[in-house]
Amino acid sequence: xxxxxxxxxxxxxxxxxxxxxxxxxxxxxxxxxxxxxxxxxxxxxxxxxxxxxxxxxxxxxxxxxxxxxxxxxxxxxxxxxxxxxxxxxxxxxxxxxxxxxxxxxxxxxxxxxxxxxxxxxxxxxxxxxxxxxxxxxxxxxxxxxxxxxxxxxxxxxxxxxxxxxxxxxxxxxxxxxxxxxxxxxxxxxxxxxxxxxxxxxxxxxxxxxxxxxxxxxxxxxxxxxxxxxxxxxxxxxxxxxxxxxxxxxxxxxxxxxxxxxxxxxxxxxxxxxxxxxxxxxxxxxxxxxxxxxxxxxxxxxxxxxxxxxxxxxxxxxxxx
Numbered sequence: 001x002x003x004x005x006x007x008x009x010x011x012x013x014x015x016x017x018x019x020x021x022x023x024x025x026x027x028x029x030x031x032x033x034x035x036x037x038x039x040x041x042x043x044x045x046x047x048x049x050x051x052x053x054x055x056x057x058x059x060x061x062x063x064x065x066x067x068x069x070x071x072x073x074x075x076x077x078x079x080x081x082x083x084x085x086x087x088x089x090x091x092x093x094x095x096x097x098x099x100x101x102x103x104x105x106x107x108x109x110x111x112x113x114x115x116x117x118x119x120x121x122x123x124x125x126x127x128x129x130x131x132x133x134x135x136x137x138x139x140x141x142x143x144x145x146x147x148x149x150x151x152x153x154x155x156x157x158x159x160x161x162x163x164x165x166x167x168x169x170x171x172x173x174x175x176x177x178x179x180x181x182x183x184x185x186x187x188x189x190x191x192x193x194x195x196x197x198x199x200x201x202x203x204x205x206x207x208x209x210x211x212x213x214x215x216x217x218x219x220x221x222x223x224x225x226x227x228x229x230x231x232x233x234x235x236x237x238x239x240x241x242x243x244x245x246x247x248x249x250x251x252x253x254x255x256x257x258x259x260x261x262x263x264x265x266x267x268x269x270x271x272x273x274x275x276x277x278x279x280x281x282x283x284x285x286x287x288x289x290x291x292x293x294x295x296x297x298x299x300x301x302x303x304x305x306x307x308x309x310x311x312x313x314x315x316x317x318x319x320x
Contacts (some may be wrong), residue, residue, distance in 0.1 A: 030089030110134035
C-alpha cells in the first residue's frame with residue numbers, strides 16, 4: 001500500500017468521538033515541508049518549538065485570531081491546544097474542544113484544520129506554534145476531523161508489521177512512523193536529484209573539460225613538432241644531415257627518447273662533404289658498409305642498417 005494511502009487510513013482511524021475530551025493532532029511536520037500553495041518551511045529544532053509553548057493556544061475558525069482579532073472583529077475559540085509534544089521531529093498538539101467546537105465538527109461544517117505557526121520570513125525556520133483553525137481548505141496534509149467511529153479501531157497487523165510497530169500501537173503512532181518514512185523518501189529523492197559532484201559531473205561539463213584537454217594537447221604537439229623540425233634543420237644547416245633525409249630524422253625524433261639520441265648522433269657525426277662525393281667504406285667484397293658510430297646510431301634510433309645505408313648512399317650522391 002502506498003505511503004499516502006497508509007496515512008489516510010490512520011487519519012481516518014483518528015477521527016473524533018463526540019464525547020471525547022480531547023485528541024492529539026499533528027501540527028508541524030518534521031524537517032523541511034511544503035504547503036499546497038508552494039510555500040516552504042523548516043522545522044530543524046522541534047524541541048525548541050515545544051519549549052516555546054508556555055500557554056495554551058486557540059483553535060479558531062479560518063485563523064480568525066490572526067486575521068480578524070487585530071481589526072477588532074470577533075475571533076472566538078472553538079477549542080484550545082493545551083500541550084504539545086515532539087514526536088520523531090513532528091510537533092503534535094493536544095486539542096480540547098468546547099461545546100461549539102464539537103458541534104461544528106459533528107455537523108460537518110468544517111472537515112479539516114490548519115496549524116498557524118510563527119517562523120522567520122527570511123529562512124522559513126519555524127520557532128513556535130501559535131494557533132490552529134478549522135478550515136475546509138488545509139494547506140498541509142492533515143487528518144479529517146468529522147468521521148465518527150462507534151468503536152475504536154485496532155490497527156491491522158499487516159500495517160503494524162509493515163511499520164515495525166507493536167500490535168497494540170495507536171493510529172497516532174502509525175502516523176508518526178509513516179511521516180518519518182515520507183521524510184526519509186524525500187531526503188533520498190533530493191540526494192538522487194542532486195548527485196555527488198565528487199563522483200559525478202554533468203556531461204556538458206565533462207565535454208568542456210575534454211575539449212580543453214584536446215586543445216591543449218594539440219597545442220603542445222604543434223610546439224613539439226616545431227622544435228623537432230628546427231632541431232633537424234639546424235643539423236642540416238650544419239652539414240650533419242642531408243636535406244633528403246629530413247623526414248626520416250624528424251620521425252626518429254618523435255619516438256620516445258628520439259630527440260636525445262638524435263642530439264648525440266649529431267654531436268659525433270662528421271660534416272657531410274658538399275663539393276665532392278665522399279667515398280663510402282666498403283668490406284672485403286667491395287660492398288658499402290657503415291662505420292662504427294653509424295652502427296651505434298642505428299641501434300639507438302631503432303633504424304635498420306640497410307635503411308640507414310640506403311639513406312647514406314642517397315645523401316652521398318646528392319652531395320656530388
